[in-house]
Amino acid sequence: MLVKQLTRVRTKLSQTPSYLIGSHCVALSQREDHCNICNGLILWVGILLDINTLLEDLRPQDSRGREGRILTMPFLRGETSVDLTIYLSFLDEVDNWLLNQLASSDRFKGDLPKGITVPTDVGCVMSLIRSICCGVRNGEVGDLEAVKWIHQICSFLSKIELDRPDLVNTANAEFIKFEQDLSTALPLRSDPEVAGILDEMNKLARIHLKHWTPEPFLPQHGPGATANTDVKCWYDKYTHMRQDCRVAYLLGRSNLGTETDYCPWLLSEKSTRTSRFIAVPKTWKKLRGISAEPVELQFYQQGIRRSIDTMFSSSHYWRQRVDLHDQSISGNLALLGSMTGSFATIDLSAASDSVTLELVKEVFKGTPLLYWLLGTRCTHTICGSQVVRIKKFAPMGSATCFPVECIVFTLAAQVASDRVRIPALHNSETIRVFGDDIIIDYFSAAYLVELLQKLGFRVNTRKSFLTGKFREACGVEAYRGVAVQPLRYKRLGSNLNTWTPQREDVSAAISYSNSLYERGFRTTRAYLTHSILHSRLKVGKKTMPLGPYISTTFSGEKGSLISPNPTNFNRLLKFRMEPPQDASVPWYQVRLVRSIGFRVRIPSWRDGSAIADLFSWQKYHEWQLRHQPGLIDYEKMWEKGWIDLGVSNTYDQRVPLGSVIVPTLKWVPWCEDDNLS
Numbered sequence: 001m002l003v004k005q006l007t008r009v010r011t012k013l014s015q016t017p018s019y020l021i022g023s024h025c026v027a028l029s030q031r032e033d034h035c036n037i038c039n040g041l042i043l044w045v046g047i048l049l050d051i052n053t054l055l056e057d058l059r060p061q062d063s064r065g066r067e068g069r070i071l072t073m074p075f076l077r078g079e080t081s082v083d084l085t086i087y088l089s090f091l092d093e094v095d096n097w098l099l100n101q102l103a104s105s106d107r108f109k110g111d112l113p114k115g116i117t118v119p120t121d122v123g124c125v126m127s128l129i130r131s132i133c134c135g136v137r138n139g140e141v142g143d144l145e146a147v148k149w150i151h152q153i154c155s156f157l158s159k160i161e162l163d164r165p166d167l168v169n170t171a172n173a174e175f176i177k178f179e180q181d182l183s184t185a186l187p188l189r190s191d192p193e194v195a196g197i198l199d200e201m202n203k204l205a206r207i208h209l210k211h212w213t214p215e216p217f218l219p220q221h222g223p224g225a226t227a228n229t230d231v232k233c234w235y236d237k238y239t240h241m242r243q244d245c246r247v248a249y250l251l252g253r254s255n256l257g258t259e260t261d262y263c264p265w266l267l268s269e270k271s272t273r274t275s276r277f278i279a280v281p282k283t284w285k286k287l288r289g290i291s292a293e294p295v296e297l298q299f300y301q302q303g304i305r306r307s308i309d310t311m312f313s314s315s316h317y318w319r320q321r322v323d324l325h326d327q328s329i330s331g332n333l334a335l336l337g338s339m340t341g342s343f344a345t346i347d348l349s350a351a352s353d354s355v356t357l358e359l360v361k362e363v364f365k366g367t368p369l370l371y372w373l374l375g376t377r378c379t380h381t382i383c384g385s386q387v388v389r390i391k392k393f394a395p396m397g398s399a400t401c402f403p404v405e406c407i408v409f410t411l412a413a414q415v416a417s418d419r420v421r422i423p424a425l426h427n428s429e430t431i432r433v434f435g436d437d438i439i440i441d442y443f444s445a446a447y448l449v450e451l452l453q454k455l456g457f458r459v460n461t462r463k464s465f466l467t468g469k470f471r472e473a474c475g476v477e478a479y480r481g482v483a484v485q486p487l488r489y490k491r492l493g494s495n496l497n498t499w500t501p502q503r504e505d506v507s508a509a510i511s512y513s514n515s516l517y518e519r520g521f522r523t524t525r526a527y528l529t530h531s532i533l534h535s536r537l538k539v540g541k542k543t544m545p546l547g548p549y550i551s552t553t554f555s556g557e558k559g560s561l562i563s564p565n566p567t568n569f570n571r572l573l574k575f576r577m578e579p580p581q582d583a584s585v586p587w588y589q590v591r592l593v594r595s596i597g598f599r600v601r602i603p604s605w606r607d608g609s610a611i612a613d614l615f616s617w618q619k620y621h622e623w624q625l626r627h628q629p630g631l632i633d634y635e636k637m638w639e640k641g642w643i644d645l646g647v648s649n650t651y652d653q654r655v656p657l658g659s660v661i662v663p664t665l666k667w668v669p670w671c672e673d674d675n676l677s
Contacts, residue, residue: 002523003530005071006046012078013038014495020083021284024166032493033162037084039492043512044156045070046524047487051149052128054520058140062131069124086119088157088284093117094129095154098147099462102470102479108143110136129153147479152486152519161281161491171279171287172384178353182391185456188358194454198362200418201411208317209367209407212307216628217256219303222399223656226295227276227382233658238263238618241296244271246375253371263299264621265614271296275397277383289353291397293378300376301399308369308403321431322406330432331476331483333439338471339481343430344445345473346452347463348409351436352396354457355408360393363408373400402435409433412455413440416448437473442466487515494535506537506546506596507559514556517563529561533569537596539663548572549596549665558668559595575670592667599664600656 019026019037026033048070055062075082097113110133118126132149135141189195221237231240241263248259260266275291282288293301309325312318323329337343348354357377364370377398381388394401410433417429420443432439440448445466449459465471469480477485489512494505509532516525533547552569556562563569574594 002046002049003527006042006049006523006527009045009071009076010038010042013041013076015078016080016082018081020081021085021088021162022164022166024162024164025081026162035495036160036162036491036493038495040157040160040489041076043489043524043528045073045076046527047152047156047516047521048125048128050521050523051132051153053523054145054149055128055131055135055141059131059135062134066124066127066131069127073124074121084284087122090117090119090122091154092158092285094126095151095158096462098150098154099470102147103465103468106469107480108136108147110134110141110143110146125153144479144482144484148484148486148519151477151484155486156489158283159488159490160284162284164281164287167287168279169384171289172277175277175289175381175383176386176388178350179388179391182356188362188455191454197412197415197451197454198359200415201363201408202365204411204414205363205407206366208315209311209364209369211315212311212367212369214254214256214303214307214372217254217303218306218625218628219262219300220622220625221295221656222298222302224298224397225278225292225657226298227274227292228295229276231295231657234656235615235618236658237295237299238265239614240267241265241299242267242269242271242294244273244296247296247300250372250375262625263296265618272380273297273378274380274382274387275378275395277381277395278397289395291378291381291395293398297376297378298399304369304372304376305399305403308400308407312403312406318410321410322433324403324406324434327434327474330434330437330439330474333430333432334471334473334476335478335481335483337439337442338469338478341467341469342442343439343471344442344466345464345471346438346440346445346449346466347460347472348436348438348452349458349460351409351457352394352401352405353392355393355401355405356391356456357393358391359408359455360404363411373404376400405435406433409436409438409452412451413438413444413448416451417441417444420444420447432473434474439473487512487519506532510550510559510561514562517556532561537663539596539665546596548574549594551593551595551670576667578667591670593670595666595668597664597666597668598661600659601662 014035015028016034016038017028019034026037028034049067052066052070075084075087093116094113097116098108101108101111112130112133113126116126129150132141132146136143136146188198221234225231226237226240228240231237243259243266251257251259271294273294275293278290278292279287280290312322312324333343334345337345360373361370364373373393377394377400379389381390381395393404396402410431413431413433414429417431417440421429421441428441429444430439430441438448449464449466452459463472471478475485476483490508492505492508492512509528513525513528513532516522516528532550533545535546536543537546547569550569551558551560551573552563552566553560554562554564554566560566561569576592576594578592
């Protein structure tokens with residue numbers, strides 16, 4: 001019954017004239033963003049209903065009429081324009097209150113939130129939160145369940161992705177102000193204590209980076225946009241590369257050939273070494289600044305990133321502390337730290353912008369990596385109408401930004417641990433770094449915070465946890481040894497009732513459905529699953545239902561939906577047998593299922609044209625680079641030429657600039673563990 005009610009509410013939401021977020025108005029004519037907001041709101045309402053149902057089983061005396069009040073909240077009626085800023089700010093305020101409670105004590109005691117302005121339209125939401133808190137105080141609700149529920153209610157919409165043109169000027173101003181502050185800051189070595197810290201970090205860098213080498217060198221084009229706005233696709237990136245004297249010097253110095261060896265189509269023009277500042281969505285109230293690098297510099301930056309990655313995986317020292325491909329160790333340490341208090345998690349604000357050029361020169365001085373870092377970085381950035389000489393080492397968007405962050409913070413944590421640790425007590429160190437997510441042993445944490453602040457970094461006190469029983473790192477939020485991270489909504493830009501979905505919408509909807517099931521939100525999951533299975537997808541010239549091509553399993557692996565009764569769904573799937581390659585395997589054990597995947601395609605061209613010939617030469621040239629002797633390929637990008645629905649959206653799976661994603665039907669192996677029919 002609740003699923004039908006959610007569908008009716010969704011119909012009303014789709015008629016809302018506009019949504020106001022800050023000073024930006026999302027009108028009904030802005031179909032994608034308007035649908036995204038409607039989808040987020042209806043799923044949030046479904047979660048409220050599910051939590052209320054779960055709470056009814058524990059506190060039936062305090063649930064009268066709340067379900068009806070949730071479904072009839074005024075902003076769900078779809079009659080007038082809605083100012084979402086009021087409600088989103090309220091949820092953020094309650095969530096901050098909860099995290100402060102968890103950071104200051106070992107157990108959530110169910111104290112009621114005080115001093116928070118509650119919008120009239122969402123009084124039933126605060127009533128639900130207060131009921132959860134009262135249940136904790138009365139012993140009717142466990143503190144773990146209470147933390148999960150309140151955190152989920154308040155965080156679900158916190159990262160909704162929306163275009164916020166009203167914030168672009170603010171982001172530009174903040175970028176310029178940040179650079180001005182860096183240019184007027186005192187030199188790091190003006191403070192003798194900071195000078196001592198830099199000397200220790202540099203000593204460690206000389207030891208653990210002395211074996212770094214760029215060979216085998218494989219530069220390549222990244223998937224994103226570049227500083228040159230004329231570059232529209234992968235093909236254009238090769239034809240717009242310019243010469244760069246610093247890169248040419250580095251290649252010759254390391255006996256790696258010349259620039260024309262890596263790009264035979266090099267232009268005669270010289271590189272300006274100027275990037276372009278872009279503001280992209282981060283949360284509903286904030287944009288993230290990234291840098292679109294010059295095409296010739298980002299090409300070589302990818303080669304340096306790969307060589308640093310090789311060092312991380314081959315060096316015993318770095319392998320214990322950094323892994324660019326696996327965050328699970330950091331997540332497990334966060335869980336352990338929340339249970340025992342043995343590890344602290346530290347998060348930084350504007351970490352990449354705070355890694356200054358001066359700091360990189362001091363830390364990497366005397367290492368073979370320094371020349372390559374300086375030789376492939378931009379010196380200027382276009383921000384709005386201004387050209388700014390940047391004092392930071394490299395903004396987000398540079399391929400070397402993230403690994404350099406990892407090295408700098410690892411060395412800083414090592415210095416803090418070495419200064420504080422007492423070997424006689426046998427208190428061994430633990431350091432794990434992934435970008436600006438730092439995990440360190442508890443006895444070094446406070447000193448590391450102090451050390452980072454002296455180096456010019458800003459510690460995010462809201463997301464750093466040194467005491468208490470709550471920890472957060474790399475997407476894992478742990479409370480007393482249990483993962484309590486909420487499901488956060490980002491984007492579903494298609495109408496869930498009349499779907500013609502894109503690849504991102506299909507994979508995201510399946511992921512959301514499985515996450516809802518794992519958290520026990522059955523009503524919301526049933527509503528979303530019904531929408532997925534009854535949607536239709538255009539494959540080639542045909543429009544076909546999506547349901548018969550999505551498998552259902554107990555585990556939810558390989559892009560399937562989780563279900564306690566998967567055979568009820570799988571009866572619509574199409575199977576076939578295939579002769580095995582191994583003669584020892586019976587033919588009837590090799591079973592394939594018809595599934596939907598998505599293929600990357602480049603824009604078409606006419607066979608025999610100049611573009612087609614040049615494209616073929618570019619592909620052959622890139623194949624030669626990828627098959628150098630001794631090269632280890634960590635990025636098997638689109639290895640099969642297509643991806644499953646369940647593949648997460650990691651860096652290696654980003655769609656290259658100018659390429660398009662088209663749905664395709666594929667026969668894929670049906671594992672015996674998932675064969676439940």
